[in-house]
Amino acid sequence: MLPSILIYGLVNSVILALIAMGFSLTFGISGVANFAYGGFYIFSGFVVWMLLNYLHFPFLLAVMVTIGITGLLGFVTYWVILLRVRGIPLSEVIATFALGVGILELFRWMGFVTYEFTLPYLKKGMIMIAGVPLDYQRLFIIVIGLALILFLYFFTHYTRIGLAFRGIAQNERTAISLGIKSDRTAALSLAFGSAMASVAAVVILPLGIISINTGYEVLLVAVAVGIVGGLESVPGILVASLILGYAQIITGTYFKPEWMMVVYLAAIVLVLAIKPSGLFGKFKELEERV
Amino acid sequence: MIRALLPLNETLIFYARFFNYTLREEDGVMKKGISFSFMLFVLGIFVLYPFSAHAQLKPGDPIVIGVPTALGSIEGRDGWMAIQMAVEEINAKGGVQVGATKHLLRAYSIDTREHEPGIPVHDALTAMEKLILERKPHAIVLGNFRSEVLLSAMDLISKYKLPYICSIAMTPLMQKKVTEEYDKYKYVFRNGLNAPYLAMYLGGVMGFIKKEFGFNKSYIITQDVLWAKGTGGGLEKWYKENGWEVAAFDTYATGASDFSPSMIKARAQKAQVIVPIFDMPQSGILLKQARAMQIPALLAGFISPAVTENAWKVFEGEVDGMINMIYEVGPIPVKAVPKSVTFNENFGKRWGEKARTELSGHGPGPSYDAVYIMANAIERAKTVEPDAVVKAIEQTDMQGVIGRIRFGKDHQVVYGFDPKETALGVGFQWVKGQRVVVFPEVVAEGKIQLPPYMK
Numbered sequence: 001m002l003p004s005i006l007i008y009g010l011v012n013s014v015i016l017a018l019i020a021m022g023f024s025l026t027f028g029i030s031g032v033a034n035f036a037y038g039g040f041y042i043f044s045g046f047v048v049w050m051l052l053n054y055l056h057f058p059f060l061l062a063v064m065v066t067i068g069i070t071g072l073l074g075f076v077t078y079w080v081i082l083l084r085v086r087g088i089p090l091s092e093v094i095a096t097f098a099l100g101v102g103i104l105e106l107f108r109w110m111g112f113v114t115y116e117f118t119l120p121y122l123k124k125g126m127i128m129i130a131g132v133p134l135d136y137q138r139l140f141i142i143v144i145g146l147a148l149i150l151f152l153y154f155f156t157h158y159t160r161i162g163l164a165f166r167g168i169a170q171n172e173r174t175a176i177s178l179g180i181k182s183d184r185t186a187a188l189s190l191a192f193g194s195a196m197a198s199v200a201a202v203v204i205l206p207l208g209i210i211s212i213n214t215g216y217e218v219l220l221v222a223v224a225v226g227i228v229g230g231l232e233s234v235p236g237i238l239v240a241s242l243i244l245g246y247a248q249i250i251t252g253t254y255f256k257p258e259w260m261m262v263v264y265l266a267a268i269v270l271v272l273a274i275k276p277s278g279l280f281g282k283f284k285e286l287e288e289r290v
Numbered sequence: 291m292i293r294a295l296l297p298l299n300e301t302l303i304f305y306a307r308f309f310n311y312t313l314r315e316e317d318g319v320m321k322k323g324i325s326f327s328f329m330l331f332v333l334g335i336f337v338l339y340p341f342s343a344h345a346q347l348k349p350g351d352p353i354v355i356g357v358p359t360a361l362g363s364i365e366g367r368d369g370w371m372a373i374q375m376a377v378e379e380i381n382a383k384g385g386v387q388v389g390a391t392k393h394l395l396r397a398y399s400i401d402t403r404e405h406e407p408g409i410p411v412h413d414a415l416t417a418m419e420k421l422i423l424e425r426k427p428h429a430i431v432l433g434n435f436r437s438e439v440l441l442s443a444m445d446l447i448s449k450y451k452l453p454y455i456c457s458i459a460m461t462p463l464m465q466k467k468v469t470e471e472y473d474k475y476k477y478v479f480r481n482g483l484n485a486p487y488l489a490m491y492l493g494g495v496m497g498f499i500k501k502e503f504g505f506n507k508s509y510i511i512t513q514d515v516l517w518a519k520g521t522g523g524g525l526e527k528w529y530k531e532n533g534w535e536v537a538a539f540d541t542y543a544t545g546a547s548d549f550s551p552s553m554i555k556a557r558a559q560k561a562q563v564i565v566p567i568f569d570m571p572q573s574g575i576l577l578k579q580a581r582a583m584q585i586p587a588l589l590a591g592f593i594s595p596a597v598t599e600n601a602w603k604v605f606e607g608e609v610d611g612m613i614n615m616i617y618e619v620g621p622i623p624v625k626a627v628p629k630s631v632t633f634n635e636n637f638g639k640r641w642g643e644k645a646r647t648e649l650s651g652h653g654p655g656p657s658y659d660a661v662y663i664m665a666n667a668i669e670r671a672k673t674v675e676p677d678a679v680v681k682a683i684e685q686t687d688m689q690g691v692i693g694r695i696r697f698g699k700d701h702q703v704v705y706g707f708d709p710k711e712t713a714l715g716v717g718f719q720w721v722k723g724q725r726v727v728v729f730p731e732v733v734a735e736g737k738i739q740l741p742p743y744m745k
Contacts, residue, residue: 001558008550015548113362114648115571115595116604124606126582135582208547208575209595209604212362213407217545252540252551258514260551261543 003130005249011138013245014145015204019218020225020237021148022196026074028232029165030186032082032092034074037197038219039100044070044198045210046107049117059120067198074194078187086186104215117210119202137206144203148196152234165189169232224264228271230281239279243267347428347674352396353386355661356427356452358418360405360435364594364650365458365569368621369432369657370399372633375640376661386665389672395665398425404436407544414439415446422450428674430454431660432653437461437516448474451676453683455663457482457656460517465700476680479701481656481663481692483617483715485517487705488592489524492565494707495590495613495717495729495738496525497532499563502738505588507535509561511552511576513568514541521567521592537561542568549576553583565591569652574605581608586744588613590717597621597651600644602723609720611741613728617715620655620691622725624716626733627709633658633691656703656713659690708732 019041026034034040044066051062081099085091126135156162167175168185176182197218205214229240244267248260271278347353357373360366377395380386385394400421402414414434421427430447433456434440440459444467447454454477456464462484468475483491499505508529512522522539529536537559540552556564564587566576574595580587590613595601597616601609616622623631633655638646667682668674687696693709706712707730717729719738726736 001554004550004554004557008548008554012548012550108362113367114364115574115598116600116648118574118604120606126584133582133584138582207578209571211571213545213570214547214572216408217547248548249551252548253554256540257511257546257549257551258541258543260546260548 001253003132005246005253007129007132007134009246009249011134011141011245012249013241014142016221016225016245017238017241018141018145018148018200018204019197020222020229020241021152021234022193022200023222024226024229024231024234024237025152025196026189026193027226028234029169029189030078031089032078032086032186032190033089033096033223033231034190034193035093035097035219036077036100036103037096037193037222038215038217039103040070040073040194040197041201041218042107042210042212042215043073043103044201045119045205046112046117048119048202049210052120059122063202066202067195070198071191071195075187075191077194078183078190082186082190083183086183100215100219104212108212112210112212115209118208119206119210121206122203137203141203144199148199149234149238161185161188165192220264224268227278228267230278233278233280236278236280240267347388347391347393349391350393352394353388353429353665353668353674354425354427355395355397355664356421356425356430357397357399357432358402358414358421358430358434359399359432359458360403360414361399361401362403363405363435364598364648365653366401366405366432366435368645368648368650369457369653371641371645372620372637372654372658373397373399373432373661375636376658378640380661380665387669388674395661397431397661398427402435402439404434404439411436411439411442415442418443419446422446422452427452428668429664429679431664432457432657434459437463437520440464441467444475444478447477452477453664453667453676453679454478455656455660455683456480457660458653460485460488461520462486462702463516465698465702468701469699476701477676479683479697479703481660481695481697481703481713482653483705483713484702485520486524487715488521488567488615488617489528490705491615491715491717491729492521492525492591493528493532495615496529496534496563496565498729498731498738499588499590499613500532500534503562503588503740505562506533507537507559507561508563508565509537509552509556509559509587510539510565511549511567511591512539512541513570513573514543515569518567518569522565525565525567544570545572547572547575549579550583553579553585556587557583557585561587563588563590567592569594571595577605577612578608581743584743588741588744591615592617592651594650594652596720598649599647599725602720607723610722611720611739611743613717613719613738614725615651615715615717617652618655618692619709619714619716620658621649621651622716622718622727624709624714624727624733625735627691627693627714629689629691630655630693655691659692659695662690663688663695 023037047066048062051057081095085095121137122140123136126133164180164185167180225240229236247263252260377397381394385392400417402417403409404414430452434443435458437459510522512518526536573593592615596609596614619627619630620633623634667679671678671682693714704712716727718725718727728734728738
């Protein structure tokens, strides 16, 4: 059982990391908690499905177009909605959450409720690792998840936009004084975060069926991982994903699977009680020390 | 009773005459008191009139059928489509004969959203009450999706005294409530399959599997909702009574998207049959995950996304070998039940071939039948007065899409293995892209085969 737990715990952890990464990136840079994240995730799934089934796009083209569209949606969301409420956290949360609900319920209203909405595997088949069968799709999830983390690191350290992101995240006023445009950077951060939700969707959704309710659950996962790891910290997201991913598999295997969902909630309560900034978060570090 | 028989103005005149007569008999002191009582009574009639007016039908009035259900669920959506079909068919023949006049049916739906995680019971009940108050239905069909909501809705139904035939929610506690407090809950019926009957069918399938292949070790995995756990519990009892070993009984929260812990344990404990019982879309993940992890066990239970005719295409053949349940025939045409074949064909003609191939395995057949049961009962009762209609429904004995329809004393339609005697659910197996009915033996169109990965 141990090899199975190790392998599927890792798969679960990378899935959590993939889901939480975009949410964390946006918050870390612009300070905006994008609660439309689950909506963007499901939006991506349905857009890919429509491009494949209605317009008969090749899979990779459909994926690229969808990531672009979702990124653009995030960008537009900033200029049209968030710009007006920027700096008022509660309004930001309400505005983005309303947008997410609007997207999800629009699909429900349009009749996207049947069981026909599935995305194809990138490649069918499986390999054996330490006697445990692992399908290629889950293997791809691990590879793409790790690749995305590396990409994020290099992007934020070695590109002009990435450095601007970090500049804004570290000190917005100083960054502005150096010529970095705050709103444009924040809009780009939303676009990148949304595009990452899209990447997560196209690799994770083929594991099952695209269901509207998944959008709400994805938001819960993203928030839980973010709170545990520290909303603005990429290393924190990684560590939190590993903790929660393995905690869930161990809970499901050795205790009861119905408690797997409780792991998220328990972790949120625990971290908020002990270290509200999260394991690697710094937003309230000074207050916490005091 | 008087309110049910007379229109409002006549009712008022009746009571006014009654009180006038009484006034002449009493002295002056009592006169004031009675006048006050009379005013209160008139006020009461105005307040209560909306609740009783529905029981009266004038020539030309339609019979209103209310359909409060989870329209966003595939079961609710299909059930609502089936109801519209039945209403159209009945109206095309001139409507329902009530005494000397014929009345057209008119159906109104409302989305209770009760299938969605996080929707509280009272939200669903509010939607239901909104429909009752705004549309003033004479009867309710299809109804609740979640058992938890059905149990609460029974009080609402009792308050408004509306004959109600439920076709989706499956808890046997409904029957218990009807039996224990008949006068209060007599308006509630169910023609869809309930959890004990599902356990009965699954037990039958398991007995068949044991006989054919000698399997005796199962692993139950259910959704963490009342009906699914009830079914799993019933099946676990059946297993223990029939010499099976139950390796584990796991439940997953609605919305769960990773089932690897159960798959890991099923492999380690060498389970021969995995019994999933789920009605959530995410259960498609379980099916794919079982195949991806190459679990060498027969999947036999209920996974709603794998029921529909198009599931083979949706899952790219990964459903191969799985034994699934159609709770009530109709979504799958069974030759032994001719109306199920007609229903299936007509559904395709009315709503398109795509909709037909997406028909869910639970709800459409009984929803369609519920309209006919209700229309038939009103015709026999010669009124829409609730108590009379309830009595007539109790005496129902007709052939429907789901087989022979008769209600037990607990207001549950009787299910069994012979459609000439009872309503029918079937077990089918996915074999090379086709759904082959394998259980009950009376209506089976093929034998259970081991899937390719177990040979």
